[in-house]
Amino acid sequence: MSQISNNLFKKEQSLAYKMLIPTILILVIIAIYPLGQVVYTSFTNRVFAGVEETEFVGLDNYTSLFSLTIKELPKDKYAFEVLPREPKRYKELTTFSIFNKQYIIGSVHPNFIEAIINTIIFTFFAVFLETLFGFIIALVVNSKFIGRGVMRAIMLLPWAVITVVSARIWEWILFPSRIGFLNMFLSKLGIGNGQISFLTDSGLQLPSLIMVDVWKTTPFMALLILAGLQLVPNELYEAARVDGAGRVKQFFSITLPLLKPSLAVALIFRTLASLRVFGLFQVLVGQQRYSMSSYNYYQLIGNRAMGLASAISVVIFIIIFIFAVMYMKTLGVEDE
Amino acid sequence: MQKLIKTLALSLLIISLFSLPLLAQDRKTVTIAVGGNSVDSAKDLANMYMEKNPDINVEIVETPSSSTERLDLYLQFFEAKSSKVDVYTIDVVWPGILADHLIDFNDYGAKKIVDKHFEAIIENNTLDGRLIALPWYTDGALLFYRTDLLNEYGYDGPPETWDQLEEMAATIQAGERSKGNQDFWGYLWQGNAYEGLTCDALEWVASHGGGQIVNSNKEITIYNDQAIKAIDRAASWVGKISPPAVTGLQEESSRHIWQNGNAAFIRNWPYIYSLGNSEDSVIKGKFDVAPLPGDEPGMSASTLGGWQLAVSKYSQNKEAAVDVAMFMASEEAQKYRAIEESYNPTIKSLYQDEEVLESSPFFEDLYGVFMNAVPRPSTVTAPNYNEVSTSFFQSVHSVLTGEQGAREALGNLQYEIQDITGFEIK
The missing domain is CATH 1.10.3720.10 (MetI-like)
Structure with a gap:
């Protein structure tokens, strides 16, 4: 008896999987493939509408997005004179002062922050x-x-x-x-x-x-x-x-x-x-003030930095994902 | 059996009915991407072409009037290798950016027409010996001034230096405001953060002897005292002789204010000449043009502008597309545009043409302005010009809106450009 129902269950299960194949295929084609493509591109230096060879650069795009540095800013100097320029150039993000001393926060992509x-x-x-x-x-x-x-x-x-x-x-x-x-x-x-x-x-x-x-x-x-x-x-x-x-x-x-x-x-x-x-x-x-998406668009289309823009997309995706999970947890949507 | 034959016959009939439109489509279609104020005349030219070549259908695709946005759109077409657009109208600074996606006109017998055009523009459009675009019209910015107001306030000619312009603009503005026009301003220009500001700011810098951002030896020259003086000077106009709104104005929005009679001076391209003299214009017959002022008399500088015609590598009708582009760049078409819309021809002989000079008399006097216009550093910084220009106009814009001084902004900018191009700082 249990043997039969078990067989039946297995049969139904395999039928269910077969029937799910089209759905899974469509999901793979329209969601997972493009997303995977973006993640892959984010590890390269690909140029948008370019004909140059694309190189693999590892996590370079991500580290440059979040590189920060703090330097003391003497009164008679400008930000660009203080901030490091090698190997990557840091630009002024903001300044603040503690104990009568000016400090400056530099970032490689201040516009992104x-x-x-x-x-x-x-x-x-x-x-x-x-x-x-x-x-x-x-x-x-x-x-x-x-x-x-x-x-x-x-x-x-x-x-x-x-x-x-x-x-x-x-x-x-x-x-x-x-x-x-x-x-x-x-x-x-x-x-x-x-x-x-x-x-x-x-x-x-x-x-x-x-x-x-x-x-x-x-x-x-x-x-x-x-x-x-x-x-x-x-x-x-x-x-x-x-x-x-x-x-x-x-x-x-x-x-x-x-x-x-x-x-x-x-x-x-x-x-x-x-x-x-x-x-x-x-x-x-x-071009005066960016949102995350309009900055992404500028990097992709304006600067043609497709690799960097893909990394930005992934970061936006993660930020939005975190917000979604936070909301679901605090408002208890799952239980309803 | 009979049923089968009937079904077959019926399906054949249906198939042939649906394929009729395909069979009838022996007219080739050539699509041209045009934007802004060139759309109407492009339509006229397309009609002129179709009258002569009934077997070709020319279609116009309207693209954004802001050149920054238009480049964005073109790049998307090229990334997708799209054949939707055959002929692109491209800005004088884009050949270095787009060359990889465009055909070489020399392969289609352009040799015999290039001699007629300005050499500087042909040179600008030639990369590695490939002529990737035909000149359509050239542009040089001019100073438009209200002759009636200059007379009224006792000035006998347009300003030659920026100091004179500031003084005249302030006097006329104060006078007109005391007469009750609270919306009157002395001097209008394009201060929005976009490619147009690169043109305006390059003129300020060059007319103060501050160089051209990057020189032809690939050295970054923008951080110098004259350039700083020029940008600081422009920032001082905002809110004084120019509206605070000027940091959001582009060509067309500034022209609207000017054409409604609310400004004494405007810096703009020649196309506004015929629009200002149209029937519904408040200032019809009340204005004239002059070269832009300089720091000292004779130091005037005008940015080289203008648009070119290019054919996409991905076009499916290259032969027809080249033919359309050649017609639009031809003497006949350029003469039509010069007379109807005061667009500057790129064909030298048209500057002696009587009909052209009758409709736009300033072409003769200002021939030198157009011939000696200052090019933006697009060839020397190719393919990174767009990024260099964006950094430049964003820096200048931050000075205009008072976020930082010109010394700090340009000091920062030189490293920014070094970062993008890898050039040495002079």
């Missing part, structure tokens, strides 16, 4: 604000009022516009003279002189980019949260009301806990997408 910092700051603020505003909008749209359907459709408009197109629109809105809407508007209110350079002033670049991203992606957040809100059964609120719980109590005891799974999914979605941000940075600030 800055790109990581830019991307993380951008992601943190953009996702935080999008969640906040998305929540508020979802709560409003979830209540019953006339024209709710129309409201929901209108709300989604910014998200429906292609990123590059909306970035171009914002480029005009942010134009650094009164040709631009925002400068016009602010100068009418008496703020600024109508000449604020939102996209070239280094202190305003990230806030401007975050603003554009919040404008664009809040609807998406609102939509996901709204879907979660509609899953909360009305009876719970009724029961709470009977037990004498107020609106605020209802929100924190019923809405928030029941919303956690959809909120977690929305947060993961947005964080991972924000870490990959490319279009906004590329269109609005180009």
Whole structure:
């Protein structure tokens, strides 16, 4: 008896494997092969659109990305006079001072380190604000009022516009003279002189980019949260009301806990997408300030350093992977 | 049996119906990648060509107007060995970067036409004896100035030195603003972090006697007192005689401000001449052109610009593509573009052509500017020019936005260029 069922089980198992072959093949072709190719290229000095011979360089691309050095900076000297130039040249990343002494941190690819910092700051603020505003909008749209359907459709408009197109629109809105809407508007209110350079002033670049991203992606957040809100059964609120719980109590005891799974999914979605941000940075600030992806693009296409760019891709992949695992662990997505 | 024959006949019919469009396609298609302000005239030229050669279909692919972005796109086509584009319009600084992917026009009998063109450009487009691109038009930057405003404020001619320009721009700007135009600025140029800034900044440096970044002996010369003076001078314009926005302006965005009558001076390429004189232009007939100023009179420098026509190695219709490129570079086509759009021909004889001079009188006076334009160090730093140029414009941009002084920026830049090219520092 057990012999027969065991045979049957084996048969079924081998059939299952056979049926999985197409799926596995497709996965190998569309996911694992390109990824493996990128990892392989990251160990070479391959040139993009080049005809030169490619050489194997080992971990050279990776070590140069993360090489850092700290040197003391005398008052009468410039950074480039202090930092080492052999075998690899270090460029200024940042300076700081302790005990009245200036120190300088040098990096072989300071733009890359800055790109990581830019991307993380951008992601943190953009996702935080999008969640906040998305929540508020979802709560409003979830209540019953006339024209709710129309409201929901209108709300989604910014998200429906292609990123590059909306970035171009914002480029005009942010134009650094009164040709631009925002400068016009602010100068009418008496703020600024109508000449604020939102996209070239280094202190305003990230806030401007975050603003554009919040404008664009809040609807998406609102939509996901709204879907979660509609899953909360009305009876719970009724029961709470009977037990004498107020609106605020209802929100924190019923809405928030029941919303956690959809909120977690929305947060993961947005964080991972924000870490990959490319279009906004590329269109609005180009070669002035990089995100991880736009720096990667510059190294690949602008500098044609395909080996280095592949190493950057792998690093981005690992960073995003770490974020994904962190989220899953802290929000307990696996258990749901 | 009969059923089988019926089925066979039916499938044959269906197959032949689907293959009809393929059979009908005996017209060869040649695709040209063009961008920015050249698109319209490329379309006109394509139509002119198709009228004469009805068996060839010429299509235009529009590419980004920023030259940096356009190069990015071309490299992607070449990496994929794509045959989608046959003829590429390439910047004067790209032959060294793209040569490996382009055909040699000498193999297609270009010998008999090269003598008509400017020697400097033919030389620029020849690598290891291979003529990889035909000159389409040449460019040299000019100073455009408002004749009416210069008259009104008592100046009898355009400035010859940067000091004069600064003084005139400040006076006119203050005057126009007191009349109520708060958006008026003295001097416009292209300060965005892109290839255009390399052109502008090279002019500042060269017109101060600061060299050309890298000299022809492969020595890095950019870190010198005159170059530092030039870049610091330009940084002092931002917010004073030039809008703070200038660090985000390119050719077209600066032209919009100029053509709306909101500037006294602008540095730009000759193409804006005919646009400024078009019917809907506020400044029609109110402006003229001069060479750019120098540190001292006569030290004017203009960056050599211009675009070339090249045929991809991966094209499937090389013969037809070469023929189209030859037509677009021909005397007839260049004359058309010179008259209709004030693009500078690369054919010497057209500078004596009466019809051309009638529509663009400045061609005659400024022939010297175009002949003696300063080339960017693209040949000497090939194939790393793009990286050198990016480092240069990023350094200059950081000075313009006030992040660092010119001395520090250029000091750093010389090592940066050494890192990229391996050249000695002079």
